[in-house]
Amino acid sequence: MNTYSPVMGLEVHVELKTKSKMFCSCSADYFGKKPNTHTCPVCLGLPGALPVPNKTAIEWCIKIGLALGCEIQLFSKFDRKNYFYPDLAKGYQISQYDQPFALKGSIVLSDGKKIGITRVHMEEDTGKLTHAGDSTMIDFNRSGVPLVEIVTEPDFENAAQVVEYLKKLQQIVRYLDVSNADMEKGDMRLEPNISLRKNDQTGLPNYKVEVKNINSFKFVDRAIEFEIKRQTEILDKGETPPQETRGFNEAKQNTVSQRIKEEANDYRYFPEPDIPPLRFTESQILDIRSQMLEMPDEKYERFQKEFGLSEYDAKILTRDRALANYFEEAVKLGQKDNISSKQIANDIINKKIDINSTPLKELIEQIAIRSQVVTIDESHLKETILLVLSENEKAVTDYKAGKTNVLMFLVGQVMRKYTSKIDAKIVMEMAQNMLQ
Amino acid sequence: MTRKKIMDIKSLTIAQAKKDLQEKKYSSVELTTAYLDRIEKLNPTLNAFITVSKAEALEQAKKADEQFSNLTIEQLSNYPLLGIPIALKDIYSTIGIRTTAGSTVLENYVPPFDATVVKKLKDAGTIIIGKTNLDAWAHGSSGENSEFGPTKNPWNTAYVPGGSSSGSAVAVAADFALAASGTDTGGSIRLPASFTNTVGLKPTYGRVSRAGIISMSSSMDTIGHFTKTVEDSALYLSVSAGQDPMDATTPDQPVPDYLKNLTKGVKGLKIGIPLEFNPFEDEPTRQANKMKMKEALNVLSKLGAEMVEISLPHTEYAIAVYYIIQPSEVSSNLARFDGIRFGNDRSSFGEEAKRRIMLGTYTLSAGYYDAYYKKAMKVRTLIKKDFDEAFKKVDAIIAPVSPTPPWKLGEKNDDPLAMYLSDIYTVTANLSGNPGLAVPIGFANELPVGMQIIGPHFSEELLFQIGHAYEQETKWFEKRPNI
Known part of the structure; x- marks a missing residue:
């Protein structure tokens, strides 16, 4: 019945964790703070107050661009996006329109599928509305917090690709240490656009549905599945789904129409006159690049090569940078005890080591103890075996009568007399010899 | 305390008052009181002020007098305008003093912060005597567009004083203050200066911080002032100019000593006379202005300029x-006045603001942007290039400020386009960012006429040098209105 294939793109907003906001010196750490305590004339949009761009935020945006393999633009500028909403202090959002900081990058998924990144640009967050009964309250603590928007090409074919892309993106910004990318706190906001193409059709479908308000990877999956089903039903009737913006309803796990195309805003973009255009030199970009540490994909490859890890182990150990660093430090420390990187990887993964509560030294000691080969003094072992044989005369008689399986019982008895773990094979061989 | 006779505020300049205050010929409180008295008596006729901050001014003056008594001469040099009463265009944010932008939308708005320039002026020791009238949101060329009533020209109260910084021009012309601040986006300082026999400076774009001054057109707004003399204008700019961390459009350009070359004269300087600043030259109303320009250029020639x-x-x-x-920029800058958090709602906007919001919204709309805004920006670049080319050949350019003398109140009210055209000689410098100094060049039919001296970016020093040479020769500033 399903004769359509999904055509999907993504817009992701990532909130940066800079100390101060995008255009003023207010603290950008707004989460859970008392409303309207992190504000000033600039982020309140008071008459006459002017935006002054945050250099660190711009560098971090460029870092994200570089990590996504983008071309960094040597000439860039801010623009005003004009629209009215009570949480938008100035009546316009400072964003970037036609000359963003970074263009044309990509993320490669595990199956080799390449997702094109159209652009990476910088903008400011809005305030937050809280509705209580008949009144609405505005909290401007979030107003002006730096946001980076990452837009992809319509390259996704299914929800699984979208989720993998999002996890990779989250991992990258965490590796760069520019965002906590905490979904629950709204550090990362997802807007998939979804349409369906008939399997015999080429080119893009003639409509696009954008879904907003999604704050978890699970819900993005749900929203996509819901949309595919909904749009399939419409297309099956021979109709075209309307071009619209829909919102994801968590409780009902469905999407609801918010705005159709005819009501779409004309944002009247124009260059932000309060901020001069930005020019970068190649060497400035190189300088930013040189500050960047290894990205997850590079680390993943290196871990396999350098430490002989399996793809599975490398994937888990590079999931976050702190864990990867912990592993590498442990390998270094373990070298003098002849502990292999594989042993360490196994231990960390299988024992689900909590890297925050297990100091490296302790980890190595434990592994060393567990893998220690106890050298057995042969004469002592002989004595021990004799003792065990004399204590278990019946077993010895049984053995001699052909019941050879009692040997394992005798070996067990010998091993119980040792406090440390000894090699059962050695005990067995010696006991066998002595019994004959 | 009785006021000493020696104080004659009609002939007083900042330079003179500085000297007198330091020599304790009179106190800052006495000086401030003299101005406040005059405002009380004459402002009802001229309507130059929206708010007179009498209590604050007297308190500041008292503090200034204490400083005069307690500080050494060396310490006093840190307060270059100590005790000097000035007025601020009511579009400069002042902490604790309402700031209306001439519009009823903000009739009750009291800013919680000072504009950077206001801070600088306060730090320099000035006494802020009040907030002056203006065309609402600085939209206008006559002062009539104020929602607090029009300002009248002290040279003839049936005439407009020019706008939009109408109240500031009149405050200086009528001796309500020793200097007054303004903003010039399309001529809003130079035009009223030329209509009131005052010196008006439109600095280079970015020379003076815009932070805290309510934006009209952000890429063209410049922050200048009115004084009686060119020397005073230089003194004032020494305080207001400089890079501001709160305004990204102020470059890291050193502030020179603006008084250094003041008396160097114009000998050997090349002055450019633009051919194009002469439209409709046969119209009789413009003949008088043309004559005055000719005379002014003759004076400069005589002084040795080429x-x-x-x-x-x-x-x-x-x-x-x-x-x-x-x-376009106005439509975006006024968007925040939605009545949600401060001010009255959008229905309070006047006709002119609505006209500009509509115009700007249209020219920025999808499908029209390329034909209007984008094309205009391209021509703007060409206009900038025109100036760059010209300044390869000449040191400065001299041009008329206004094509006509001041007009009668009400004369152009029904014709917005005619009002727009009164800025025909001034807007080019706003588009290009060049500085312009308007200097009085006499009177035609008892009404003032001015010229503007335009220079390369950041050449204010040179403009003062030329303006001062001309002024010393003609001393038009000594003529005061009879009110």
């Missing part, structure tokens, strides 16, 4: 370009 004809070929497009870019 006059060179130059061309600014794209001048004819300036008004069209200006009336696309400016309303």
Whole structure:
């Protein structure tokens, strides 16, 4: 019945964790703070107050661009996006329109599928509305917090690709240490656009549905599945789904129409006159690049090569940078005890080591103890075996009568007399010899 | 305490008052009181002020007098304008004093912060005597567009004083203050200066911080002032100019000693006379202005300047370009006045603001952006190039400020386009960012006429040098209105 294939793109907003906001010196750490305590004339949009761009935020945006393999633009500028909403202090959002900081990058998924990144640009967050009964309250603590928007090409074919892309993106910004990318706190906001193409059709479908308000990877999956089903039903009737913006309803796990195309805003973009255009030199970009540490994909490859890890182990150990660093430090420390990187990887993964509560030294000691080969003094072992044989005369008689399986019982008895773990094979061989 | 006779505020300049205050010929409180008295008596006729901050002014003056008594001469040099009463255009944010922008939308708005320039002026020791009237949101060329009533020209109260910084020009012309601040986006300082026999400076774009001054057209707003003399203008700019961390459009350009070359004269300087600043030259109302310009140029020639004809070929497009870019920015800058958090709602906007919001919204709309805004920006670049080319040949340019003398109140009210065209000689410098100094050049039919000296970016020093040379020769500032 399903004769359509999904055509999907993504817009992701990532909130940066800079100390101060995008255009003023207010603290950008707004989460859970008392409303309207992190504000000033600039982020309140008071008459006459002017935006002054945050250099660190711009560098971090460029870092994200570089990590996504983008071309960094040597000439860039801010623009005003004009629209009215009570949480938008100035009546316009400072964003970037036609000359963003970074263009044309990509993320490669595990199956080799390449997702094109159209652009990476910088903008400011809005305030937050809280509705209580008949009144609405505005909290401007979030107003002006730096946001980076990452837009992809319509390259996704299914929800699984979208989720993998999002996890990779989250991992990258965490590796760069520019965002906590905490979904629950709204550090990362997802807007998939979804349409369906008939399997015999080429080119893009003639409509696009954008879904907003999604704050978890699970819900993005749900929203996509819901949309595919909904749009399939419409297309099956021979109709075209309307071009619209829909919102994801968590409780009902469905999407609801918010705005159709005819009501779409004309944002009247124009260059932000309060901020001069930005020019970068190649060497400035190189300088930013040189500050960047290894990205997850590079680390993943290196871990396999350098430490002989399996793809599975490398994937888990590079999931976050702190864990990867912990592993590498442990390998270094373990070298003098002849502990292999594989042993360490196994231990960390299988024992689900909590890297925050297990100091490296302790980890190595434990592994060393567990893998220690106890050298057995042969004469002592002989004595021990004799003792065990004399204590278990019946077993010895049984053995001699052909019941050879009692040997394992005798070996067990010998091993119980040792406090440390000894090699059962050695005990067995010696006991066998002595019994004959 | 009785006021000493020695204080004659009609002939007083900042330079003179500084000296007198330091020599304790009179106190700052006495000086401030003299101005406040005059405002009380004459402002009802002229309507130059929206708010008079009498209590604050007297308190500041008292503090200034204490400083005069307690500080050494060396310490006093840190307060270059100590005890000097000034007025601020009511579009400069002042902490604790309402700031209306001339509009009823903000009739009750009291800013919680000072504009950077206000801070600088306070730090320099000035006494802020009040907030002056203006065309609402600085939209206008006559002062009549104020929602607090029009300001009248002290030279003849049936005439407009020019706008939009109407109240500031009149405050200086009528001796309500020793200096007054303004903003110039399309001529709003130079035009009223030329209509009131005052010196008006439009600095280079970015020379003076815009932070805290309510934006009209952000890419063209410049922050200047009115004084009686060129020397005073230089003194004032020494305080207001400089890079500001709160305004990203102020470059890291050192502030020179603006008084250093003041008396150097004009000998050997090449002055450009633009051919294009002469439209409709046969109209009789413009003949008197033309005559005055000729006389002024003769004075400069006599002083040793060389006059060179130059061309600014794209001048004819300036008004069209200006009336696309400016309303576009206005439409965006006024969006925040939605009545939600402060001020009255949008229904309080006057006709002119609504006109510009509509114009600007249209020119920025999808499908029209390329034809209007983008094209205008391209022509703007050509206009800038015109100036760059001209300044390869000449040191400065001299041009008329206004094509006509001041007009009668009400004369152009029903014709917005005619009002727009009064800025025909001034808007080019706003589009290009060049500085312009308006200097009085006499009177035609008892009403003041001015010229503007335009220089390369950040050449204010040179403008003062030329303006001062001319002024010392003619001393038009000594003539005061009879009110």
